[in-house]
Amino acid sequence: QIVLTQSPAIMSASPGEKVTITCSASSSVSYMHWFQQKPGTSPKLWIYSTSNLASGVPARFSGSGSGTSYSLTISRMEAEDAATYYCQQRSSYPWTFGGGTKLEIK
């Protein structure tokens, strides 16, 4: 199965700071998808097919990458962005998720 490795595992950012979360795949995938999850709630689709923002996601978020290397970027961190972000691949079965990046606000 394809293993997705996210880095960092935990990070904190100040309001207005640029944030980049990376997801490295053990084999090449066609697309990467990202989910946001806040404590005690269900995950939410955040970015799909590498770079498309899900409905309602602020424009300060963006996604990019190809092959085995993908990233999620927040241009300017806001308090509401504090959450855990997971990458997911659906190019190969079984579909797999990264270990998550917990993003905290400073």
Place this chain on the structure above:
Amino acid sequence: QGQMQQSGAELVKPGASVKLSCKTSGFTFSSSYISWLKQKPGQSLEWIAWIYAGTGGTSYNQKFTGKAQLTVDTSSSTAYMQFSSLTTEDSAIYYCARHWDYWGQGTTLTVSS
């Protein structure tokens, strides 16, 4: 707006089976793919399987073959996951999700004697 309402928390004994439900509304159930996922506290998500509600066609994570069985009832727009031969390792929160915009609130399954 689509909604997915999952059944309540379950406490079951090792070796038993349980059937979790996911009642949907607000979208066309019969043309939807629904996945079930597992999440242990403080851990990432694990994909179990998907079912296409229109035909009942399925695809399983090999890890859960024989452990999980997905079904649907199109008359009530409800998806089900039966989990058998439960062990303490199956204790987790289980989510259903309509690919991938609507999610249930999760069902906490606790396996304990």
